[in-house]
Amino acid sequence: MQSPMLRFVARRLASMALVLFAVSLLVFLIFNVLPGGDPAVRMAGKVPTETQVEAIREEWGFDEPLYVQYATTMRKLLTGDMVSYFTQLNVTEEILKGAPRTFALAIGAAIVWMAFAIALGLFSAVRAGALSDRLLTALALIGISMPVFWLGILLSHYLGSEAGIFPHGGYVEFLDSPTQWFWHLVLPWFTLAILFIGVYSRILRSNVIETMGEDYVRTARAKGLSERQVLLRHVLRNSLIPIITLWGLDFGAVIGGAAILTELVFSLQGVGQYAADAIGQFDLPAVIGVTMYGAFFIVVFNALVDIAYAALDPRIRLEGKPRT
C-alpha cells in the first residue's frame, strides 16, 4: 500500500510541475509574443516616453530570441525583482503584502459557504418536494445567477453606506482590532459565499436524497437509531465526500483569482485588488506576476485534492492516469 501511494504522489507532483511550466509559458506568450505591436511599448504603460521604452526593451531583452526572453521573464519573477513601471513598486512584495488579506477573505468565505450549504442542503433534502424545499431551490438558482460584483456593490451600498450596519469597505488588520477585522469582513464573506452556497446546497440535496435510498440507511433505521442519528452519522457523512473534493478545488480557485471582484468592490487591498488595479493601468509586469500566483494556487490545490482523495478513498486506482 505504501509504495503505490508514494508513487502516485510523486507522479502527481511531477505533473503539477509540468502544468505550472506550461502555464508560465502560456502567460509569457500571451503578454510578450501575441501579435499586435511592440511589447516594450505595451509594457511601458499608456503614455510611454521614448527613453523609457528603450530602457525596457534593453532590460527585458525584447530584441533577443524568444527563449532568452522567456528565461529573463521567469528569472525576474522567481528572484522577485520584477518591478512595475507604473507604480515603481516591486511586484512580488506587493503580492506578498496582499496575500494575508486574500487568505482571510477566502478562508472565512469557505467556512461560511460550507456551513450554510450543509444546513440548507440537508434541510432541503429532508423536506424534498415541500414548499420550503422549492423556495430554497429557487433561492439557490438566483444565487447562482447573480454577478458577484453586483451583489457586493449593492450589499456594501445599502447595508454599509445607507443603513450604516456594516463598515463601507476597507480592511482592518486582525492584530489591530479583531472585532473590527471581523466586522469588515462579514459582507465580503457572504458576497463571495452566496454563489457557492447555491451550488453546494443543491449538490448536497441531491446526494442526500440519493443516499437515503441506500440499504445501509434502512439497516440503520431498522436497528433503532433515531432519525437524527441516521441523518448525521450515516447519510450526511457519505453525501459529503464529493462536496469536500469540490471545496478544495474551489478554495484554490478563490485564492487564485476568483476573489478579485469581491476584493475590488469592498476595497480589501488584497492580491485580487492588486490584479484589478494592475489591469486598469495596463501594468503588465504586475499582471504577469498575479496570473502566475493565481495559477500556482489552483494547480497546488488540484494536486492536494487528488492526493487527499486517493488517501481517503481506497477504491481509487492508483495505477491509472491521474486526474489533473
Next chain:
Amino acid sequence: MVRLLYGGRNSLLIGIVAALGTIALGLLLGLLAGYHRGWVDSAISWAMDVLWAFPVILIGIALGTALALGGLELGPVRIEGDSLTIPIFVIAVIYVPYLARPVRGQVLALREREFVEAARAQGMGSARIVFTEILPNVITTLAVFLPLLIANAILLEAALSFLGAGVQPPNPSWGTMISEGFDRITSAPHLTVVPGLMLVATVLSLNVFGEGVRDALDPKAKLRIEH
C-alpha cells in the same frame, strides 16, 4: 434606457456567440481526442489541463487586457482592440475545456460500441464514422450544455467588462454599465441596480431553462462550469 437595451444586445450577443464558439471548439477537440486517442489525445488533453489550471477570471483578464491593448492580427485580418470580437474570442476559448473533457469521455466510450464496429466493418472512413455514428450521440450533451454555457458566458462577460478587460467603452454592455454606475452609486444607485437586475433575470432564465433541458434529456449529466 436606450443604452440599457443596446448594452443588453451586446451582452446577449457576446454570450451566445461565445457559447457557440465554445461548443464548436470543444466538440472538435473532444471528438479528435476521443476518437484518435494516442498522441493526439495526449496533446489535446494536456492543453486542456493547462487551460483548466488557469483561474477563469485571471486568464480572461490576461487575454482580454493583452488583446484590448494591442488588437489581434491573424494574417490579413486585423481586429481592433475595442472590437466585440475580442471578448467573444476570449470567453469562447476559456470555456473550451469544460466541454471538451466530457465530450472526449463520451467519445472514448462510444467508439468501442458495436454500432461503431459495424460501421467500420462496412468500410466507412473515420470521418464518416465520427459524423454519422458518433456525433448524433454527443448532441444531447451539447444541448444540455448550451444554455448553461450562455448563462456563464454572459456572467463572465459582465465580470470582465466590469474589470475593464471585456467590452471596451464607449461600447455598452451590462457589465460596463454596472462599472460606470459603481462610480456614482451614492447619487444614482439605479444606474447600478437596473443593469444588474437585467443580468440576473437573463442568467436566471437561462439557468432554469438549462435545468429543464437537463432533466428532460440527461438527468445524470454532471455539469461543472467554474465561475
